[in-house]
Amino acid sequence: LAKTTQPISMDSYEGQEVNITCSHNNIATNDYITWYQQFPSQGPRFIIQGYKTKVTNEVASLFIPADRKSSTLSLPRVSLSDTAVYYCLVGAHYNTDKLIFGTGTRLQVFP
Amino acid sequence: DTGVSQNPRHKITKRGQNVTFRCDPISEHNRLYWYRQTLGQGPEFLTYFQNEAQLEKSRLLSDRFSAERPKGSFSTLEIQRTEQGDSAMYLCASSTRQGAGEQYFGPGTRLTVT
Numbered sequence: 114l115a116k117t118t119q120p121i122s123m124d125s126y127e128g129q130e131v132n133i134t135c136s137h138n139n140i141a142t143n144d145y146i147t148w149y150q151q152f153p154s155q156g157p158r159f160i161i162q163g164y165k166t167k168v169t170n171e172v173a174s175l176f177i178p179a180d181r182k183s184s185t186l187s188l189p190r191v192s193l194s195d196t197a198v199y200y201c202l203v204g205a206h207y208n209t210d211k212l213i214f215g216t217g218t219r220l221q222v223f224p
Numbered sequence: 225d226t227g228v229s230q231n232p233r234h235k236i237t238k239r240g241q242n243v244t245f246r247c248d249p250i251s252e253h254n255r256l257y258w259y260r261q262t263l264g265q266g267p268e269f270l271t272y273f274q275n276e277a278q279l280e281k282s283r284l285l286s287d288r289f290s291a292e293r294p295k296g297s298f299s300t301l302e303i304q305r306t307e308q309g310d311s312a313m314y315l316c317a318s319s320t321r322q323g324a325g326e327q328y329f330g331p332g333t334r335l336t337v338t
Contacts, residue, residue, distance in 0.1 A: 198266075
C-alpha cells in the first residue's frame with residue numbers, strides 16, 4: 114500500500130476552514146484515498162473517500178489533483194468538536210481489507 | 225444499527241496473565257477486523273475474518289495471540305502470558321463489503337499490563 118505523509122499537527126480557530134494535505138507520491142492506479150477521524154478514547158470514524166477531482170459530503174470535501182500524488186481534506190467552519198486526529202489512507206478499492214494508518218494529523222481547534 | 229461494541233472497555237492485568245476481549249460487530253457485517261493502537265500512533269492491523277474464516281494475520285500477531293469468530297458473529301481476541309509491551313488499545317471494526325475502505329470501529333479495549 115502507498116505510504117502517506119501528512120503534517121503532524123495543525124491549529125485552527127472556530128469558524129475557520131481547515132485544509133489538511135496528504136502526500137502519496139507512489140499511489141497506484143487502483144488506489145483510492147480515504148480519510149478517517151479519531152477522537153480521544155474512540156475508534157476511528159470514516160469521513161470521506163475519493164479517487165480523483167473532488168468529493169463532497171455533509172462533513173468534508175476531498176480535493177485530488179490530476180496527478181493524484183496528493184490530496185487535501187477540507188473541513189469548512191470548524192468547531193471545537195472537530196479537534197481530533199485525521200488519518201489519510203491510500204489503498205486499492207477492491208483490496209482494502211487491511212487499513213494502513215500512519216501517525217495522522219492532530220488538529221486542535223481553539224475558541 | 226447499534227454500532228460495534230467491545231468489552232471490556234478497560235482491562236488491567238499483571239504480566240503473565242491471560243486476557244480475553246470480545247467484539248460484537250454490526251449485525252449484518254460479515255467482515256470483522258482487529259487492530260492495535262499505541263499512544264501517538266495510528267491503529268495497526270492484526271487480523272481479519274470473513275464470516276468465521278480468519279483470512280489474514282499480521283506478523284504483529286505473535287503465537288501468544290489468538291482470535292476466533294465462531295459462527296461468524298462475535299469475535300474474541302485472547303492474549304496469553306501478557307507482557308508489558310502488550311499494553312495498548314485494541315480496536316475492533318466491521319464492514320459489509322470488501323475493499324470499500326469504510327470500516328466501522330468500536331470504542332476499543334484499553335489494556336494495561338503491570
